[in-house]
Amino acid sequence: MSINVSLTIGLTKSRQYGETARRVAPGGSPDGKWWEPDLIYAARAKGSHLTDLDGNELIDYYCGAGPIIIGHADPEVNQAVIDTMQNIGVQFALPHRGSIGLAEKLSRCFPSAEMSVFCNAGTDTAHFAVRTARTFTGRPKIVKFEGGYQGWADPVAMSTNPKASAFGSEDAPHTVPDTGGMPPGVVENTIILPYNNLEVAARRLEKEKREIACVFVEPYIHGFGIAAKPGFLRGLADLCAANDIPLIFDEIVTGFRHGIGGMQKIEGITPDMTIIGKAMANGFPISALVGKRRYMESLFPRGAAFFSGTFNGNPLSTAAALKTIEILERPGFHDRLYKSGDTLRQAIGEAITRLNVKAVCYGYGSVWYLVFDSRPPENYRDVYKYRQDGGSRIEEAYRHHMLNRGIFIFPGRGTRSYISAAHSAQDIQRTIDAAVEFLTAHQHDLR
């Protein structure tokens, strides 16, 4: 089976600009967001649309890698930031009404948020979460799941996307660094477990409980579209409690995107600590480590876990977060967002059935995926096998087709797509039509 779709939209200016950019930044991308050969340079974004340097106006399902939940450059959020800038200030490196107000707000939103600290990115909070757990327990090791992404910091930058030649057996995955420059001591202290497998988790946690400082888990691995099976998160929480190991939820993606209070509220599970970011401020840079008091008091200045950051909790980002949460709390906000996701999933799903093709359109709330397999993956190895068996090539053709129709899906790899409240019914219908057109055109190759 071979499905090839060439890009037909004009990318001349992006490509020319890429030559200039490569002289001054690795890969032509100073933000580390890089993909070849079709690196698009952004010109501007508003509402549900992103415009590139060539003037292509694209319906944007990348949403700035997830944070854009209300819509690009939302006037209300922007105004809150402008007012703060003009009347309050830009940077204090001191606590202020905005940061304390936001901590109070998070306590009301998230079951696990008795106390909060703020950073600028998800990675910062992941690093501080690990440090806090290690300080609290006095133990060196952490547990994370194969395929999970908790950011680029050393302790967690492991086995996010490992190759078969390195990843070991399914029951005892090897710890595979995501990056060069990883000291062996760090690798030894990160244990990798298979997602959705409570048996393996039970054995490993029991065996190494005296050395494990925390279990770090995403309640939905959105990087690869892997949902937690019913009972998995509850079982993991019970195992952590039984073995006296702190449980940390990574709700950087799910935090405000799936609802006020994140997946922990939906699932009725209260982890010991949580990291939140992305959709919390509709694109302004802020993240939070929140948790139960006894863990959070391990942090500086009360505890020994050093915590700092010049821009942490700055007035512009806290103002953006407070306004964003206020908008998200308005009646029906998430219902409308979920409905857009359901409409897409249902219409594309019906076309899949009608055309009898091997594909599945699934996801959660405002995140949707179209993969060319008979069912959604249950763990990283399912994704790996599917991609090696030709899934990656079909997904690339699909992304190119969508781009040719003016629709921007998560670039580079995979088909993760975020919806914002600015995506109109027409945007959604255009997207359905384009996806169905792809399925129809390639139906014989997709069986």
Ligand SMILES: Cc1ncc(COP(=O)(O)O)c(C=O)c1O
């Ligand atoms: C689940 C999850 N955790 C952590 C991170 C790291 O966040 P950041 O890129 O803001 O450092 C990401 C980023 O994509 C993520 O998806």
